[in-house]
Amino acid sequence: MANVKYLFQRVMNMNYKAMWEKISSIHKKTGRSRLAIFRDMKDCAVKYGAGYMDYDLFEMYNLTPEQRDTYLTRGRNNALVVKYNDKAYTGQFDDKVQFNTLFGKYLHRDWVPVTGDNREQVMAFLAAQVIPQVGYVGWDVCFTPNGPCLVEGNPFPGHDIYQLPVHTPDKIGIMPRFREIEAEEKMMNEE
16 A cells, blocks of 8 residues: 555656656667657556656666566665654654764764854864865865765865756756855854
């Protein structure tokens, strides 16, 4: 029953425009008709819980039924989440303050909660206050078995990666957020 409910929810909330774009993209790659791809995609959704993204990502159009059945798809992943994760407790993973508190001994790093009312504490905590005269920095960080490691700081930060179309489905860049931060900073300085 849970699988039927999940499938129904996915159908109701699906981005049909994106699905048709995937179908067209697969059509160009394979030469198969769009209708045949759509039908196969639908069959994979019902039989294997594969969404159109799974269908494209795993190239299910090139797999046999036996091979398709070996993939952990979005629908199957959801079934595992429902089976093994008690919803009453998953909020402890979503709320990063709770998560960091509970798993603190495994983080191997300092952290501070960002609650909106502890600006001074957050500013005192922030890898940029070593040289306070340089307040706009792009940090390169890697993650090691012993925790995060600072690779370098760049006084001319990259501006492109997080604004690429794949990261801005709403077609809104980062400037409104910068303007908001600058306005908050101006207000803080005037107080």
